Amino acid sequence: MNNSARNIWTIAKREINGYFASPVAYVFIVIFLLLMGFFTFSKLGGFFEGGEASLAFPFFRWHPWLYLFLVPAVGMRLWSEERRLHTMELLLTMPITPWQAIVGKFIASWLFLAIALALTFPVVFTVCYLGHADIGTIFCGYLGSLMVAGGYLAVTCLTSAMTRNQVISFILSVVICLFLLLVGFELVTEWFVRWAPDWAVKTMAAFSFYPHFINFQKGTIDSRDLVYFASVIGFSLFSTGVVIRNLRAG
Amino acid sequence: MIKVENLEKHFGTKRAVAGVTFSVERGEILGFLGPNGAGKSTTMRMITGFIPPTAGTVTVGGHDMVEDPIPAKKLIGYLPENAPSYTDMTVYGFLAFCAELRGLRGDAKKKAVHRAVEMCFLESVMYQSTDTLSKGYKHRTCLAQSILHDPEILVLDEPTDGLDPNQKHEARQLIRRMGEKKAIIFSTHILEEVDAVCSRAIIIDRGKIVANGTPAELRARSDMSGAVSLRVVGIAAETVKTRLALVPGTKRATVVKEEGTVVWARAYPEAHSTNGALARHVAETAQKENWKVEELHTEEGRLDEVFRNITWSETGKDKEEKKA
Numbered sequence: 001m002n003n004s005a006r007n008i009w010t011i012a013k014r015e016i017n018g019y020f021a022s023p024v025a026y027v028f029i030v031i032f033l034l035l036m037g038f039f040t041f042s043k044l045g046g047f048f049e050g051g052e053a054s055l056a057f058p059f060f061r062w063h064p065w066l067y068l069f070l071v072p073a074v075g076m077r078l079w080s081e082e083r084r085l086h087t088m089e090l091l092l093t094m095p096i097t098p099w100q101a102i103v104g105k106f107i108a109s110w111l112f113l114a115i116a117l118a119l120t121f122p123v124v125f126t127v128c129y130l131g132h133a134d135i136g137t138i139f140c141g142y143l144g145s146l147m148v149a150g151g152y153l154a155v156t157c158l159t160s161a162m163t164r165n166q167v168i169s170f171i172l173s174v175v176i177c178l179f180l181l182l183v184g185f186e187l188v189t190e191w192f193v194r195w196a197p198d199w200a201v202k203t204m205a206a207f208s209f210y211p212h213f214i215n216f217q218k219g220t221i222d223s224r225d226l227v228y229f230a231s232v233i234g235f236s237l238f239s240t241g242v243v244i245r246n247l248r249a250g
Numbered sequence: 251m252i253k254v255e256n257l258e259k260h261f262g263t264k265r266a267v268a269g270v271t272f273s274v275e276r277g278e279i280l281g282f283l284g285p286n287g288a289g290k291s292t293t294m295r296m297i298t299g300f301i302p303p304t305a306g307t308v309t310v311g312g313h314d315m316v317e318d319p320i321p322a323k324k325l326i327g328y329l330p331e332n333a334p335s336y337t338d339m340t341v342y343g344f345l346a347f348c349a350e351l352r353g354l355r356g357d358a359k360k361k362a363v364h365r366a367v368e369m370c371f372l373e374s375v376m377y378q379s380t381d382t383l384s385k386g387y388k389h390r391t392c393l394a395q396s397i398l399h400d401p402e403i404l405v406l407d408e409p410t411d412g413l414d415p416n417q418k419h420e421a422r423q424l425i426r427r428m429g430e431k432k433a434i435i436f437s438t439h440i441l442e443e444v445d446a447v448c449s450r451a452i453i454i455d456r457g458k459i460v461a462n463g464t465p466a467e468l469r470a471r472s473d474m475s476g477a478v479s480l481r482v483v484g485i486a487a488e489t490v491k492t493r494l495a496l497v498p499g500t501k502r503a504t505v506v507k508e509e510g511t512v513v514w515a516r517a518y519p520e521a522h523s524t525n526g527a528l529a530r531h532v533a534e535t536a537q538k539e540n541w542k543v544e545e546l547h548t549e550e551g552r553l554d555e556v557f558r559n560i561t562w563s564e565t566g567k568d569k570e571e572k573k574a
Contacts, residue, residue, distance in 0.1 A: 006350075007351065010347065010350040010351055014336070014347050017339075017343070018338045018339075021338050085336070085337060086330065087335065087336055089300050089330045089334065090334055090348075090395070091351075092299075092300055093298040093299055093300050093323060093330075094323065094348070095320050095352065095353070096351055248300060249301065249302055250259070250261045250301060
């Protein structure tokens, strides 16, 4: 392992341990799994009523909505806590680059979300037991879900660097993520079509998480969707770096 | 080891640091003094690379802090103001984390942590969460973090703040011990600390250096330096004052205090010197006059007086300025 990977891992390890050292991790995982189970198996998801060995509609459909609140809750403390406790001064005077810290923190939270997501495995067992499910599609579904979580998380990283107040960071990221989710829905774009030019509406819709997420649910891994999520994450983390640099420059 | 040249930092229109130049070599302990808000912490943050300077350069061990920060930061151990630490970690976990960021792994890491824990007397709280620690322990935990990698340079922002007198004493001894082989900068507003620890002191005020010298040199700038104080019994204060003013080599004489028949008086020398000539003259006069002298000594000068005279504290000289 080279130096920068080692520093990233050191920082990521500390963050992950931080989640599990406090009740945050356990509360989050329990709530996440309960809500997932509720939405999937109740009449809302219609897992049993659908009579189909598929997870796309009853299970994955809810992920972007649940993440809307749960992901900012996981990520809101990443930088705002460093600012509040002044540990940022300690961290950034260590022989590491700010990038390593930003990426390390992001990876840690993403990994934590991945762990929570992986714990939904009984749903997969259930669907396989009850019928002939397409494992490939389910895998794509999980990948898409993880990508949406990563996108939301990167946005939360950015908002948490902007303030030392976790609540503000949480609300800001929920609003931004909600916007990025909704602009993909026709119900919302319709409203824009009335007054905005066509190209503007299309561009805006292309920025939405939702169509890219849906592509994964159809069982396809399109490089365009991967590039989309990579750009959202890349852009947000880059902006986080800019915010932190400006903070230090005063 | 540390070279600071024409360092400036502006926050908006406010010049927090306005052209600071100094250097610190190995074996030196530099005390950084100044009133609150004088720019001490800002200067230290620029030296350690936390904030970039508006103008000027910081060179640490030959590496420019802005151009080449990683090797420069490796040489420094830093105790930030208020001694921050991650509240969700134990003392051991926190120190191990910092050691890893310093590039220490495996056995080297364990050894470094145990050495730092021993030096800062943290054995008893090693596995306690840092947010349950008392202020003194928190401070020492952060201090331990700064010496983990046995750095050649230590930058300590108010290392004795919030410690009790015993802990202050320990911390000063630790700094003095380490100062034999390292270059140390530490800020404080406790003046006795400068005497106890520093080999050199810089007084900074409104972002500028207003004094730079050994503690003795700074003290010599005091009016009191070389003055002779004496305590006599049974003589009228006025008589003592008039007679003292006539002693050869005396600029002026004052009565410091009067209590019943006891008089405290002081003779100030024409030229600053502490060789005792004035004291001899005063003693001769007292003998001639048949004064009952209870005490007689030469003053060394007081740092707090020097400090007050050369710093523009927000409350003092500003008001005088406004009045005038």
